Amino acid sequence: MTKERVLSILLERKGDMVSGEALAREIGVSRMAVSKAVSALKDDGYPVDVKERKGYSLAPFDLYMKDYVVSMIDPVIKAYFYESLRGSSNNEAKAIAAGGNKDPFVVISRSQEGGKGRLGRSFSSPDGGLYFSIYLPSAMLSDGDLITTNAALAVAMAVEEVTGLSVAIKWVNDLYLGGKKFVGILTEGIVNLELGGLDGAVIGIGINANTVLSDYPAELRGAVTTLKEELGHSVDRPLLLRKCIENVIGFQKKDYLDEYRKRCFILGRDIVVNKMGRSIEARAVGIDERARLVVEYGDLSREALTSAEVSLHKE
Numbered sequence: 001m002t003k004e005r006v007l008s009i010l011l012e013r014k015g016d017m018v019s020g021e022a023l024a025r026e027i028g029v030s031r032m033a034v035s036k037a038v039s040a041l042k043d044d045g046y047p048v049d050v051k052e053r054k055g056y057s058l059a060p061f062d063l064y065m066k067d068y069v070v071s072m073i074d075p076v077i078k079a080y081f082y083e084s085l086r087g088s089s090n091n092e093a094k095a096i097a098a099g100g101n102k103d104p105f106v107v108i109s110r111s112q113e114g115g116k117g118r119l120g121r122s123f124s125s126p127d128g129g130l131y132f133s134i135y136l137p138s139a140m141l142s143d144g145d146l147i148t149t150n151a152a153l154a155v156a157m158a159v160e161e162v163t164g165l166s167v168a169i170k171w172v173n174d175l176y177l178g179g180k181k182f183v184g185i186l187t188e189g190i191v192n193l194e195l196g197g198l199d200g201a202v203i204g205i206g207i208n209a210n211t212v213l214s215d216y217p218a219e220l221r222g223a224v225t226t227l228k229e230e231l232g233h234s235v236d237r238p239l240l241l242r243k244c245i246e247n248v249i250g251f252q253k254k255d256y257l258d259e260y261r262k263r264c265f266i267l268g269r270d271i272v273v274n275k276m277g278r279s280i281e282a283r284a285v286g287i288d289e290r291a292r293l294v295v296e297y298g299d300l301s302r303e304a305l306t307s308a309e310v311s312l313h314k315e
Contacts, residue, residue, distance in 0.1 A: 004067070006041065007046065009023060009027075010058040011063075018055050038056055063238050066083075073245060076246055085112040089107045089204055090202050092107045093106075097190055101135075108241070112131050129211050130209045130244075131207075132245075133202050134245060142253055147252070150254070151173075151187065151251070159183075163240075165231070168265040170264070180225035183205065184206045185204065187202070210237060213225075266293075267286065269283070269312060270282075272311050274310070274311065275305075281297075282298075
């Protein structure tokens, strides 16, 4: 379509002016068609600068807009983009899968009112972040114990590739920069009740990308950070989103536990295990082959945890 071709050319020129005549010639349409395409882009919210007798250019802006994001993601996986969700991207993905869609897909939302974290907690999701849920059928998944750990490592390495920052992992599914959380991951299985097996899984990922600390509730500001805060500038969200999706898909069906262990910053440290309403002091001594956190208590007994919440003493 003419609109998409005009957008692609203006993006390639990185703010330089391009004449209507040059655009028309390159695309193979009339100048009137170019003018209509530019008007449509402006209606969609793209900051096209129009100068008489000079042409068109794109002002610098965050390219996190539906048409552009979907065009980036669709070659990798089917994408559903929402301006906002009253619930969460995980819930939306589960609803789409329940409607009969068994092929892999991703649900993306600018913001969500019902963001979900582990153990029923809410996940703050202001505009400026990256919030998406990837549905993968069972044939594309790792062993159930490794789905989340592989996804956590996949996102960590995507962030490092795009930003150059060094990312640490807190077992099992939180990513940290400088001792502060900036990514949460929630995996939910979809069970086939007739056969008793796993039909697929939804991997929900929330990244504090181009948000700032004032976007979050006061009680969270000392515990979280964002990519924008750490870098001092905005991150290319469409690029990071695509890299995360590619990695999450590519890292399934493989064993990345050794690399995961290297990045898990609580290993060898004193922690507090919170389970069944009790807080117990322990030491994190390892991660076993089923991605369970092995802890040692004061009486030297050991336990392999699957779902307990853990924290460092200082948290």
